[in-house]
Amino acid sequence: MSAAPPASERRSWLKDINPTVFFGTAIFIVAISIWASVDTENAEGVIGAVVGWVSTNLGWYYFLIVTAVVVFVLYVSVTKIGATKLGPDHSKPEFSMFTWASMLFAAGIGIDLMFFSVSEPISQYLAPPQGDGGTVEAARQALVWTLFHYGITGWALYALMGLALGYFAYRHNLPLSIRSALYPIFGKRINGKLGDVVDIAAMLGTVFGIATSLGIGVVQLNYGFTYMFGWAEGLPVQIGLIVAAVAMATISVVSGVKKGIRRLSELNVILAIALMLFVLVTGPTNFLFDGIVQNVGDFVSRFPALTLDTMAYDRPDDWMNAWTLFFWAWWVAWAPFVGLFLARISRGRTIRQFVVGVMVVPFAFILLWISIFGNGALDIVMGGNAAFGETAMNLPERAFYSMLDQYPLAPVSAAIATFTGLLFYVTSADSGALVMAKFTSRPGPHDHDGAKWLRIFWAVATGVLTLAMLSVGGITTLQNATIVMGLPLSVLLVFIMLGVFKALRLERTRAESFTASIPLMMGGRGGAGAERGRSWRQRLARMMSFPGQKQTARYVTTVVEPALREVAQELAERGADAELRSSPVESCGIPQVELTVHLAPERDFQYQVYPVSYPAPSYTMRDSDVADDYFTLEVFSVEGSHGYDVAGFTKEQLIADVLDQYERHLTFLHLNRKAPGQSVIVEDPPAHADWEADFANDEEK
Structure with a gap:
């Protein structure tokens, strides 16, 4: 008989997870699923x-929270810090x-768009929250409500979460996790129980938000197969669909972002466009084009009023729960999930590009989709097909197929x-x-998507929760659960906005320091001054020089390191806490040299000279052995x-450049003097990432 494996091996899977977040979330989901299955009436x-x-x-x-998020993300995108x-x-x-x-579209919007793009315009047309149904004004308002619920507000929530996660993860090397966005407020405490609680709240909102979308999807797909093949509608078929979809999702998620998820997303969008164009061409084309233009105008003109319209004087509670409050809670619940996914795929984009892209690109598609399918459905009802209208409003899972x-x-x-x-x-x-x-x-590289077994676990767990909630009361119970789970996450949004604002305020001050600095030595900034200090022959020789490994290493050893050492020594003699570090870069053997001036409690000054390799351009004049x-x-x-x-600078020119950068840094601290000790975002900045790998990846692209 073979001996049992040692305990360390048996528990090796624990190294992949954060036990508190994993078990805390899993236990809650299992408990809710059992409760919903065993005591259905009480749960409902x-x-x-x-x-x-x-x-x-x-x-x-x-209403107040989501409006504040819209204003906040628009503000950060249009100001200087958007760069x-x-x-x-x-x-x-x-x-x-x-x-x-x-x-981002395939992750941020699921099958529910097909579900609501027909059923909601019809529902709002026949039973509007205010006023009479079945009128021309009700038709105009029906499309505005649908676009409002699927529009800018929701994507602003995604943009806030995505830019917060991406900024702190990729710019300050914090974990790609919700807790990182709270670092400017709570500091290192996010690494303890406080951070675990935040991540558990995000997990619960995410899993219930996704379960809601999947529940809506499986009900609609069930009817789709009924329409095509005559399958029965009910839990048995829905169980089979959930199992099949979870299996497909598992295969996709195991293959990773760059393969399965990427390819499925692209195919998804292409087919959706084809379906939309089919309805546009074969339907009432002129009416649909007129409707698109008018819908845009109506939405733009009415959006400011709708975003804070709580209907205080004539409040339709049932309508509000079923529509606006549900959608806002649903968007909030999805925000951590979609925000983290958007951050995962958005490294290298500016905040302005990110916010504009997230808020405009998907919404432009949604506007076209809802206008085409919504107006197409309204045209059928307004043309006298009352039966279709009743089906779309009372059996929304059948609406899309009934229209086709x-x-x-x-x-x-x-x-x-x-x-x-x-x-x-x-x-x-x-x-x-x-x-x-x-x-x-557990925290790891930003491009690491978790262990494969962990991805499989959550794909299956989401399917189980979806099935449990469908067994309780169908889509209505899923919607209600989302409203409840979205509440604690909405509080988290406030702290995230505060954390992002605090961090980006420092970015703005840093940007202002570049223009507020006094004129720098040698008449230029960022190396330009050193260039002006050269003769034209020296400049031409430098432009036509493409140094290899040995030449670059020799230059670092004979010029860069002595220059930075002299600066460090002079700073130390004047009482500064200066440190010089040099080490060979493993991939090329050329030393990298870093000068750090410790300025605690303010942000340290760092000047690092790092070798970066590039393919020699074809136009260079070089010998064959180069x-x-x-x-x-x-x-x-x-x-x-x-x-x-800086390759080719003289020692004096390099020292001048160091002082230029140091002067800018001191100007930054001076401009930030109203908040002493607040120029640091991350208290212990991590070591630099492999800059050369970054550049190599950029060259491949």
């Missing part, structure tokens, strides 16, 4: 009672705009719609599993590369 009653209390007492709070990158200053986007937009049934090639379009819906379902499930694995993993790669010596600070090369 309790959840309904809590939702009633939230709606009556805190409806105004939801700050989600990553070092030299970083570049990892994905193309189409791929990026496809992934009014168009030619219904069996083909229904099959495409079912497959598109299945992709929507899978891309939401696999993205959610990946993010939840990230939430419950290496294919050449090296630059680029200046880095905590924020990344300053974008210029």
Whole structure:
């Protein structure tokens, strides 16, 4: 008989997870699932009672929070700090705009868009919250309400969470986790129980938000198969669909972001566009184009009033719970999940690019989708088909297919719609599993998506919770549970805005220090002054020089290191706490040299000269034995590369450049003097990442 494996091996899987967050979330989900399955009536009653209390007492709070988020993200995007990158200053986007937009759209909006794009316009037209139904004004307002619920407000929530996570993770090397966004407020305490509580709250909101979307999706897909093949509607078929979708999501999430999730997202968007164009071409084309234009105008003109319209004087509570409050809570619940996923795929984009992209690109598609399908559905009802209207309002899972049934090639379009819906379902499930694995993993590299077994676990757990909540009371109970779970997350949004504001205020001060500095030595900034100190022959020789490994290493040893050592010694003699470090870069053997002036409790000054390799351009005049790669010596600070090369500077020119950068840093601290000790975002800044690897990745792109 073989001996049992040692305890350390048996427990090795624990090294992959944060036990508190993983077990805390898993236990809660299992408990809710068992409660909903065993005592269905009690679960439905309790959840309904809590939702009633939230709606009556805190409806105004939801409106206020989401409006504040819209204002905040727009503010940070239009000001100077919008130029700050989600990553070092030299970083570049990892994905193309189409791929990026496809992934953020497929993750941020699921099959529920197909569900509500037909059913909500019809419901708002026939039973509006205020005024008479079935009128022209009700039709205009119906599309505005639908666009409002799926529009800018929700994507602003995603943008806030995504920029917070991306900024602190990629610019300050904190874990890609919700807790990192609270670092400016709570400091190192986020690494303890406080951070665990924050991540558990984010996990619970995420899993219930995704379960709601998947529950809606599986009910609609169930009817899709009923429409095409005559399958029965009910839990048995829904169980089979959940199992199949979870299996597909598991395969996709195990393959990772760059393969499965990326390809499915792109295919998803392409099929959705094809379906939309089919309805546009085969339907009342002129009316649909007129509707798109008018919907844009109506939405733009009415959005400011709607965003704070709590209907205080004639409040339709049931309508508010079923629509606006549900959607706001749903968006809030999805915000950690989608925000982390967006941050995961958005390294290298500026805050302005990120916010504008997240708020405009998906919404432009949503506006077209809802206008085409919503107006197409309204045209059918206003044309006299009352039965279709009743179906769309009372059996919303049938609305989309019932509409396609009014168009030619219904069996083909229904099959495409079912497959598109299945992709929507899978891309939401696999993205959610990946993010939840990230939430419950121990801190690690930002591009590490959690252990494969962990991703599989959360894909399955989400499917189980979806099934449990469907067994309680269907979609209504899922909606109610989302409203409840979104409440603690909405409080978290306030702290995230405060943390981001505090950090970005320092970024703004740092940017102002570049323009507020006194004129620097030698008449220029960032290496330009040193260039002006050269003769034209020296400048030309430098421009045509492409130094190899040996030449670059010799220059670092004979010029860079002695120059920075002299500065460090002079600073030390004047009482500064200066430190000089030099070490060879493993990939090329060339030393990197870093001068640090410790200025606690303020932010330290860092001047690092780091070798970066590039392929030699084809136009260079060089001998055949010259290496294919050449090296630059680029200046880095905590924020990344300053974008210029100091190779070839004389010792005096290099010292002048160090003093230029030091003067800027002191100006930054001077401008920040009203908040002493607050120039530090991360108390113990981590060692620099492999800058050369960053540049190599950029070159590959």
